[in-house]
Amino acid sequence: NSKVIQTPRYLVKGQGQKAKMRCIPEKGHPVVFWYQQNKNNEFKFLINFQNQEVLQQIDMTEKRFSAECPSNSPCSLEIQSSEAGDSALYLCASSRDRAAEQFFGPGTRLTVL
């Protein structure tokens, strides 16, 4: 069973508000991924880290999201100004290295009203 912890499980925000979610990767997993799963079950990769360094991110993340993985603190993903289309399940996954399997947390379900 995965030991990735995500908080909060549910998040409700109004349009234009900030929405912040956190992820604690499995112990010993320095690589962290964030994905968005929409209501049609379509996944979209958002950003990944190795330790504190961003490896890759999509354009949308760079423009509208703020994400970090500080040492000795949970990783976080924050939408700066929520839009209705951001309503989705945000999944965090971690792996022990760049080539290893990714193990997912339970996700944060964001609803933007």
Added chain:
Amino acid sequence: GQGVEQPDNLMSVEGTFARVNCTYSTSGFNGLSWYQQREGHAPVFLSYVVLDGLKDSGHFSTFLSRSNGYSYLLLTELQIKDSASYLCAVRKPNYNVLYFGSGTKLTVEP
């Protein structure tokens, strides 16, 4: 989505088998992973394949044909609790980002 395709739904009967198909046409390939996801829960890793052929893992087996861009997940001796969505995900060479299909919802009937 994202060049990875799966049928939406699949039904089978308890005690028999089910084969979940996946086709992909992505540029760059570093293996293919299968996950199980129940409603409201995290995807759970099942199997990873990168070489052609059948990989037998007991209750779950996986097959890959890279030249055809095709994989399947085979579940044998089905139980009702195997009812779930099964996700196929292609790993890209750049940092192993996963590109998922939309999942196949398997319903196992008594």
